[in-house]
Structure formats: structure tokens, C-alpha cells
Amino acid sequence: MSFLIPAVALVGALCVLDLVLTLGVVKRLREHTEMLASNSAVDTYTINVGEQVGEFTASSVDGEEVTHQLRQDDTLVAFFSPTCGPCRDKLPKFVDHVERGGITRDRVLVTVVGDAEESRGFIEQLRPIARVVCERSDGELTAAFKVKAFPTVLKVSPDGAGGAVVTANDVRLDQPAALAA
Template structure:
């Protein structure tokens, strides 16, 4: 009988420990879910601005020395944000390069922003330069702020609306579909 009581006490203690650990794991998962929802601290759970929203004001210089600003973007333009440390960016890059090469207007209608250290970004810049005007900036740079880009890769289509404002026309560009002239 004392052996049965000891065994039941042990099993009860293990069940209680399991319950405490499970509650701890659930609490931690909720914290992580909340952190992921607050990407970039914005609290809106979005990776960038969405369809219909106006692009913020920016000025930047491409790796070729060309000056760009919001007012200089004309026509429909593909805008992409990549990071050299981002695994999904590396996976999407070949499809992006193929898609960008098919766009009407060529590289003048493609703007790629590489977010991160210039030295670490060199290989990515070399791949993007033939099909896009490329800008390298640190995190929270002018373009990232203008497009509210907080996750990578981010692919957007922008164009002027009826009032002449530069707005997002597509916030989930599908790279598998060829561009149509």
C-alpha cells in the first residue's frame, strides 16, 4: 500500500509539472504571436503599405548614381525590398529576376531596394542591377519608411491614381505570371 501511495504521488507530481510547463509554453507562444503581429513595432501586422495607400515621400540615390524621388516615378512600377540575410529573398530572387526582365519599360519600371549592410549586399546588388534600378539602404531607410516595408521580400506594384498620387496598385505581386505589355 505505501508503494501505491508513493507511485500515485509521483504520477500526480509529474502531471502537475506537465501542466505548469504546458501553461508556460502557451504563454510564450502568445507572446511570440503578438511580436510577429507587431512586425516593426507598427502594431498593424502588415509587411508594407496596402492597395490604395499613398506612398510616402522619399529621395534616394541608386547604386548607379541616379537620383530617385517619389515624384520621379511614372507609370506602373514594380518595387521590391530584399535583404541579403533573408532566406525567402534568396528563394524568390530567380523568379523576381525573370519577372522583372519581362516588364514593359525595362529596368526603368523596376525599383529594387536592398536593405542591409552595403558590403553584405554586394552579390545581391550585382544580380539585381541588370533588371532594376537598385538602392542600398540601412534598416529604416528612406524607401523602407515611404513604403512601410517591414518584412522581406516585399513586392509591390505602384502607379499614379486619378489625382496624380503614387499609390500601391498591388501588394502581393505573383512572380509566376508573366507581365503583359
């Protein structure tokens, strides 16, 4: 019986130590959650809402000239890469979003980032619904929109001065298209 009191005291001390360590972990997790909430992942990997799109001139796969100067309408701009797993998952949703929303082809611009041969499947799926540009990861459009991660879907609007400004940098494809005329 003489060993029972020290054993209970040892178990009690271990429980207090465990409680202190658990509270420290919870405090640290709260700090990290606040840091992540204040640093949106979208802001880290692409252009911010309200930011001016950089200048660019490119040629679509159909030979159309594409520039930073938009018409009078909002434009849906997307970036996909054939080497990106989430891109393969999101591409059919994107096509469906455009078709369901009744968004005309001239109001959709898609950049497929990668080798032309490797990108062929993406291009063929996107060609009927969008102006498609195929470029390398250091291309003009990728730089103009500051895209560092794929897939990226943006909504841009004319700024009144001949350029474009980002109005949404995380377009939800599961919601009705706001671009439909």
C-alpha cells in the same frame, strides 16, 4: 463478469469526453481561421493597396536620383535583404519575372536592405534590370512603403498629383507581368 459493465461504462465516458474536447478544438480552429482570413498577412507587413506612398528621395547605386514622383507608368517596387532566406529564393524568380515580362529598367525599383558589402551579390544581380537602392532597415524607402518583412514586391502607379499609390501589394512572380508595355 462483474467488472465488465463498469469497464464498458468507463470506456464510454472517456469516448464522450474525448468527443466533447475534439469539438471544442474544432470550434477554436474555426475561430482562428476566420481571424487569420480577415487579417491578411500582406496587410500586416507592408503598405495597403490604394494607400499613398510616403515621400522619399534616394540615390541608386549607379548615382541616379530616385523619388516618390513617378513617371507616367506603373512601377514594380521590390524590397530584398541579403540576410533573408526567402529573399535568396525569390530573387532569381523576380529577375526572371522582369526579364520575361519585358519590363524596362526605368520601371523597376529595388531596395536592398542591409550592409553594402553584404548586399553586393544582390546588387550585381539586380543592377541590369532595375534601379537599385541600398539602405539600412530604417531607410527612407523602407519607411515610405511601410515595409516590415522581406521579400516584398509591390506595384505602384502615379496618382496624378505628383505622387504614387500602391495598386498591388502582393505581386505574384509566377504570373505574367502586367507591366509590360
